[in-house]
Amino acid sequence: MGERVVRNDEVRGSIPLGSTRFPHCKVRTRRPGRWAFPNSSFAVVPGLDASRLRAWLGALVLVIVVVAGGLYFTQIQPGGLRPPAPALLASLEEEAEHPVFAYGTLTSGFVRFVVTFGLQDAEPATLAGYRREGRNILPAEGAMVDGVLFEVSPRELRRLDLYERLGERYERIEVELADGTTAWAYRRL
Numbered sequence: 001m002g003e004r005v006v007r008n009d010e011v012r013g014s015i016p017l018g019s020t021r022f023p024h025c026k027v028r029t030r031r032p033g034r035w036a037f038p039n040s041s042f043a044v045v046p047g048l049d050a051s052r053l054r055a056w057l058g059a060l061v062l063v064i065v066v067v068a069g070g071l072y073f074t075q076i077q078p079g080g081l082r083p084p085a086p087a088l089l090a091s092l093e094e095e096a097e098h099p100v101f102a103y104g105t106l107t108s109g110f111v112r113f114v115v116t117f118g119l120q121d122a123e124p125a126t127l128a129g130y131r132r133e134g135r136n137i138l139p140a141e142g143a144m145v146d147g148v149l150f151e152v153s154p155r156e157l158r159r160l161d162l163y164e165r166l167g168e169r170y171e172r173i174e175v176e177l178a179d180g181t182t183a184w185a186y187r188r189l
Contacts, residue, residue, distance in 0.1 A: 070114030103147035125149035
């Protein structure tokens with residue numbers, strides 16, 4: 001009489017693995033921690049167990065979603081937003097670098113990279129004469145707002161304007177920092 005080979009998923013819950021109650025059945029088990037195709041000893045990624053593979057795939061999906069979301073919200077102008085007024089954009093010198101003071105999401109280098117497609121060196125900075133209230137800065141005697149200062153090209157400044165929804169949600173103002181440097185900053189309308 002020939003032997004019948006039974007896969008793990010056929011006997012799971014009905015016959016304890018390694019059972020001697022059914023001597024005519026052999027239970028073939030896959031090596032633990034390996035992700036393989038059914039009825040095959042071929043591993044999808046040799047030496048990589050299923051939990052690590054799932055972790056890497058999850059991280060990859062997360063990075064793709066974050067980058068795609070950043071591109072969507074900075075480049076496609078969600079909600080039919082209009083670009084900033086041409087007069088404001090025309091006032092920018094094409095060759096100059098523009099200092100920008102950031103106190104919110106733009107303090108993160110990753111967010112700045114997704115928004116501007118560029119890497120900027122940021123240094124800590126303090127804005128005197130303003131206080132931070134949620135996502136806004138308001139003039140206030142003796143108050144200070146901590147943030148970062150970085151420089152951008154005119155093209156990157158336009159991308160920041162789109163990200164901050166210039167004219168819809170924020171306005172770009174020129175401020176003087178505690179060390180006397182002038183920079184652009186975004187303030188809620």
